[in-house]
Amino acid sequence: MSLPDTLVKRLHEAPVGEPEWLAEKRRAGALHLETVGFPTRRDEAWKYTDMSRFSSLEFGQADSAELDQARLDALKLDIDACRLVFVDGLFNAELSDPAPSAGVTVMPLSQALEGDQHAISEQLGQLTGIDFSAFTALNTALTGEGVVVNIGKGQAIEKPIYLLFISRNNSAPVMSHPRILVRCGGESEATLIEHYVGEQDAANLTNVVTEIEMSPASRLSHYKLQEASQSEYHVASIQVDQKRDTNFTSHNLNLGGAVVRNDIVTDLNDENATVDLLGLFFGQDRQHIDNHTKVNHNAPRTYSNENYKGILDGRARGVFNGRVYIKRDAQQVLGYQSNANLLLSDRAEIDTKPELEIYADDVQCSHGTTTGQLDENAIFALRARGIDEQMARGLLTLAFANEVMQRIRHGALTDRVERAVAGKLPDRFNLESLVEDTSL
Amino acid sequence: MLEIKDLHATVEGNEILKGITLSIKPGEVHAIMGPNGAGKSTLSAVLAGRDGYEVTQGTITFDGKDLMEMEVEERAQAGLLMGFQYPVEIPGVKNIYLLKSALNAQRAARGLDEMPAPEFMKLIKEKIAFMKMDSSFLHRAVNEGFSGGEKKRNEILQMLVLQPKLALLDEIDSGLDIDAMKVVAEGVNSLRDENRAILMVTHYQRLLDHITPDQVHVLIDGRIAKSGDRHLAEELEARGYEWVIEEPAA
Numbered sequence: 039m040s041l042p043d044t045l046v047k048r049l050h051e052a053p054v055g056e057p058e059w060l061a062e063k064r065r066a067g068a069l070h071l072e073t074v075g076f077p078t079r080r081d082e083a084w085k086y087t088d089m090s091r092f093s094s095l096e097f098g099q100a101d102s103a104e105l106d107q108a109r110l111d112a113l114k115l116d117i118d119a120c121r122l123v124f125v126d127g128l129f130n131a132e133l134s135d136p137a138p139s140a141g142v143t144v145m146p147l148s149q150a151l152e153g154d155q156h157a158i159s160e161q162l163g164q165l166t167g168i169d170f171s172a173f174t175a176l177n178t179a180l181t182g183e184g185v186v187v188n189i190g191k192g193q194a195i196e197k198p199i200y201l202l203f204i205s206r207n208n209s210a211p212v213m214s215h216p217r218i219l220v221r222c223g224g225e226s227e228a229t230l231i232e233h234y235v236g237e238q239d240a241a242n243l244t245n246v247v248t249e250i251e252m253s254p255a256s257r258l259s260h261y262k263l264q265e266a267s268q269s270e271y272h273v274a275s276i277q278v279d280q281k282r283d284t285n286f287t288s289h290n291l292n293l294g295g296a297v298v299r300n301d302i303v304t305d306l307n308d309e310n311a312t313v314d315l316l317g318l319f320f321g322q323d324r325q326h327i328d329n330h331t332k333v334n335h336n337a338p339r340t341y342s343n344e345n346y347k348g349i350l351d352g353r354a355r356g357v358f359n360g361r362v363y364i365k366r367d368a369q370q371v372l373g374y375q376s377n378a379n380l381l382l383s384d385r386a387e388i389d390t391k392p393e394l395e396i397y398a399d400d401v402q403c404s405h406g407t408t409t410g411q412l413d414e415n416a417i418f419a420l421r422a423r424g425i426d427e428q429m430a431r432g433l434l435t436l437a438f439a440n441e442v443m444q445r446i447r448h449g450a451l452t453d454r455v456e457r458a459v460a461g462k463l464p465d466r467f468n469l470e471s472l473v474e475d476t477s478l
Numbered sequence: 479m480l481e482i483k484d485l486h487a488t489v490e491g492n493e494i495l496k497g498i499t500l501s502i503k504p505g506e507v508h509a510i511m512g513p514n515g516a517g518k519s520t521l522s523a524v525l526a527g528r529d530g531y532e533v534t535q536g537t538i539t540f541d542g543k544d545l546m547e548m549e550v551e552e553r554a555q556a557g558l559l560m561g562f563q564y565p566v567e568i569p570g571v572k573n574i575y576l577l578k579s580a581l582n583a584q585r586a587a588r589g590l591d592e593m594p595a596p597e598f599m600k601l602i603k604e605k606i607a608f609m610k611m612d613s614s615f616l617h618r619a620v621n622e623g624f625s626g627g628e629k630k631r632n633e634i635l636q637m638l639v640l641q642p643k644l645a646l647l648d649e650i651d652s653g654l655d656i657d658a659m660k661v662v663a664e665g666v667n668s669l670r671d672e673n674r675a676i677l678m679v680t681h682y683q684r685l686l687d688h689i690t691p692d693q694v695h696v697l698i699d700g701r702i703a704k705s706g707d708r709h710l711a712e713e714l715e716a717r718g719y720e721w722v723i724e725e726p727a728a
Contacts, residue, residue: 419562
């Protein structure tokens, strides 16, 4: 599909004074995007997500990262963390609180580009390559901001690294292409939270790429909480490289956005690399949320476990595509996958597709998808305590989401997600006051 | 409080209850005993309002109202609460949510506002301490991964919080060891007062060692074959049910 003229023009406007290695990557990104164009529904991976309307949209560029403190306080997670704040993709130093702790460096990409660039020049695009998708190519061509995280060898970092991306309701929509580059040193342990929020009616494009390298025996808990406005376009591509004995846990929580696409790809490249992929998505009105995951078992004795849950109301549409690939001779692999969905309205829709591709013979894999009904016995048990049927259904719908939420290890984050889910459930379920004030 | 008159009920076309008449007044504790297949669990299911049970004849009134006209939740809101033989596991629904929503539903039905959160939490803490349960369980899912004893304690905890007018306990002693039995019995006994009634359905006499009934009824083949005081239970324990079957109906 041809690109809008203004975008083509932008792709060829190289920023002044940049190092040659970056200019070269940008050119390669631009070339790839111009060659393949934005995806259409004829592309298998985009069969259910129509980007044709998107392709004709015009997005400008933010020129300021201004935001008042009160607005920030209303949107941010209330946690003790190393926090970097971005507004429409631009770094806001005043609102950030990097709270440096020993053994880890966290800095905006723009700042890192001013220092020793050698590491970044290797890292940027190393995992995604140039052809991960049209959107990663677009990101490479136009990125300028993002985050560089380096977790030192053997370091267990207590404080979460909290990256907050705020989308404003601008007079004309803007686009941003954050690039997040993460290196987990050997035997390190850390938590990374990417949080996307928007002002009401913000209608921008956020197109983020996250590349995570995990050295042997490192552990990373990755949370992606996407609460953008229901007019926002959100595309995220996450590529993880896991070495021996690594443990990666992904919590992919999607509550907002008009059109949302997440691609999470992890390569289990050596023995005893383990990945847990947990997902929750809740769509209402005309929201469209598409999650594509891919686990590549490239080595024997690697383990994956995936559990995605979707709730769809109104005319919302959800897509789940989970692919598990097991390379030839990658024996004794365990790969489990499940996707369960609840439709709260007749006009909501889910397209779910698990895919197993196995070239080894000594493996254990399973996958299952359900589009569900609530447990009638449980409804009866709740009604038998005086709870009316609608509220019983509401409690069980919240319970459905809880299975994913209870794996969240940060109280403030769990509460935030639970309240958001309870708040999104239809009024007939009458759950608003229930989730408050029940701490002991 | 509860008046059952000539109750007949069928399950999948088979008549299980064949004319039960029973009257329970405030302050009374009744026990219904009987061999397997006599209709004990059918009677419980009909009173609780489970689907699949058809009342073909007779009436049940609760506090003067026709129970069969009431929805499941309306029965509970009106004060008829069932302690289940097999409490259902409800993954993902925290106990605290169940207790809070049930209590507030009952209050709403009685024209009361929601209980303020601090008052509610105080009430809950008091009751879980009484049932010798750990407060952490409030944030666990209802009955999920609970032992048999914990599930039954949880049923009684719900009773203590919701304070029913009539507590209907269906085989509440099944699956309990002696220590758990004592805690459960203490919970039930604490509910006893002059305004409340308790109906226990049980297979074994041992529960009645801990919760002394005022009246015991023997249910055989869908009818109450014999009624008496607590000594009847002891006699059943000693002699089995055969002799009741052989005697002419009371």
